[in-house]
């Protein structure tokens with residue numbers, strides 16, 4: 001599963017950070033701010049689910065996930081439209097994803113990031 005593998009890496013790196021004795025998580029509220037590209041995942045819901053499964057029984061068990069998904073951008077050569085598309089508009093497995101232009105219907109290239117843009121751990 002796409003999201004699971006991605007989140008496995010994210011959770012692993014966060015837990016490594018928490019091993020640092022300088023990081024005091026005692027009684028702290030933890031928020032994980034994760035920014036991923038739209039083509040890195042299939043759905044935000046599946047990503048959240050993977051996170052919940054992966055943090056069970058770890059130091060991140062009580063943390064909250066603040067997931068920010070960068071949008072997909074469609075650029076139409078026909079009418080010049082350039083704008084974001086909703087989640088799931090294209091299959092992230094496709095190498096050169098295409099979708100119909102919302103303005104004129106021409107099949108146009110869609111771009112988006114395929115990776116993790118940033119991971120931040122916020123302690124309150």
Ligand SMILES: [Zn+2]
Nearest residue numbers: 076079101104
């Ligand atoms: Zn167009």
